[in-house]
Amino acid sequence: MDKLRDFLKSWPGRILLVLCLSPLALLGVESYFGGSTDPNQIAQVGEASVGLSEYQTAVNSRRSEILEQLDDASLLNEDVLHTQVLKGLIDRTLLEQQAGKLGMTVSDDTINRLLRREQIFQDANGEFSNVQFANFLRQRGMNKEQLFAEFRNQLSLDQLNASIVGTAIYPMKAVNQLIDLQLESRDIWLHRFNWQDYESQVTVTPADIQAYYDANQDKLKSDAMVDLAYIQLSPATIQIDEVTEEELQQQYEAYKQGLAVVDERKLSQILVTGDDAKARADSIKARLDQGESFAALAKKESDDPSGASGGDIGRFNPSVFGSDATAIETALQGLSVGEVTAPIKTNFGYQIFMITEDNGSQIPSMDSMREELTAQAKEYKRQTIYADKVTAINDLAADGFSIEDIAQQENVALKRIEDYRKDNNTSVLSQPSVIKQAFDEFTIQDQAVTSGIEVGLGTVWAQPSNYRPTQTLTLAAATPVITQTLLKQKASALALKDAKQIAANIKTVADIAKQPVDFQALGEVSRQTTLLTDKERSLAFSKQAPEDGVVALASETEIGASVLVGDRIETARQSQLSDNEKAQTAAIIRDNLGQDQLQDYLDYLRLVYKVEINEANMAGAQVQ
Structure with a gap:
């Protein structure tokens, strides 16, 4: 297949x-x-x-x-x-x-x-x-x-x-004929005559222009155009500050939720409060370092009700600790079961934690994912700011602000396109959705700013002005276009004349080198070749060469005129398609x-x- x-x-x-x-x-x-x-x-x-x-x-x-x-x-x-x-x-x-x-x-x-x-x-x-x-x-x-x-x-x-x-x-006979056509090939020699090389040899008179205008007046129309002022915004252009530890923690929690798992670490704590809390916490930590039992010290020293059960507070739940969660998470990182944190200053007092059980060791630590989480946090922040900015600009446009005022207020670069066309638009904003809104009747009438138009990975807002509708060109306005058209026609006719003279003198491969122009040897080409233009491709296989010679063909083409010299057209003996593939074709x-x-x-x-x-x-x- x-x-x-x-x-x-x-x-x-x-x-x-x-x-x-x-x-x-x-x-x-x-x-x-x-x-x-x-x-x-x-x-x-x-x-x-x-x-x-x-x-x-x-x-x-x-x-x-x-x-x-x-x-x-x-x-x-x-x-x-x-x-x-x-x-x-x-x-x-x-x-x-x-x-x-x-x-x-x-x-x-x-x-x-x-x-x-x-x-x-x-x-x-x-x-x-x-x-x-x-x-x-x-x-x-x-x-x-x-x-x-x-x-x-x-x-x-x-x-x-x-x-x-x-x-x-x-x-099927016709199918086979079509398949044979695409299997045809021949050696080609090519010379192109550019019409611009003959431009100085031709003249266009006022009478020529008038005659062309009279015959083609219905086709000589101006394009509908506006002058377009616009602003463009994309997430990539949004500048953001460095992310905070809290934002990293949010991304880490979102990552864990995406894995459909929870923090499986179980903790015990000792909480000390009062004016001497810092000194007491340091003393307890020293005793723990000397090997005293955490559970025994919790029962004796902790000011939290959990002390009665040896300080057991179950699974670690960041939401319980509020704004202290990040500090506690940081202190717990890297600790194994049985290891103890240093005293942590929290809103409750000074707390010391010990990991008593950890069934979640398969989850990477936040620190090991810091680079990835930082990138995610930045992107989340960027997308949030972008969405807020899009909403703000849409609100300003709906309130009747001009594109200049919006650009200044939102600190976005204002860009302009003069002669923005409804048809044959090749500008940077040639998307149909932009053209449709730029030439909307009410938008033009009110010279309003469009609502946000999604373009690629960003959003565009545009304000049209100076609308010029389609209308028949005057002779004066059409003269430059007509002049160029007639120059090309007359110059191409001269180019074709020379091309035909060259083609008439070529009967064999040896004749190619005797001509006053250089030919490019393209080698063996097929109907699918990209070395020839569309007109040249149709010309290249239009006539078979004699058994002992070549055929030289001349024709007007997109660039002026071309001479193509070809040897015998050959067809591959065996089709590349199986009988089943031919039937499907x-x-x-x-x-x-x-x-x-x-x-x-x-x-x-x-x-x-x-x-x-x-x-x-x-x-x-x-x-x-």
């Missing part, structure tokens, strides 16, 4: 796999269980309609699918999304009506048999369960008749679809042809059933 995948990535393979929005994308099983018809119509299709709620549900579902595949949500083009979803819903409605008109239906017995096979309705023994079936209907607010009607409609739709898509024919081709047939059939149905779109409801749904 690797060879099949490689083929499908090749030049003919890509031709076969042109992606299109198929109405089948909206013919899924989830449609069996849709709700009632929405009285607010998006479109009237014959005698049926597409409801507002149905449309919004489909948009949300499709958006979620796309966003799962995108790393940057700002790359989603909402206008295209809404257009494609509406087309899919209309296509489905057209097919549903046609299926009904053709009498395509399914009996109750067939539906019963299919439903009994559905796993969702089966019990633990794989048998159909009336209880589960009833629960399913109750959860969806449907009765059996409604479910059968939806199921029958879907199956009828599937029948009609299969009768169109499944009838596409593409013989044929199936892919037939499916694509079937989809084309389906689109043709839908175009026909649009002539049969009147389709009217409610533009007002459509516009309202798109802004939600």
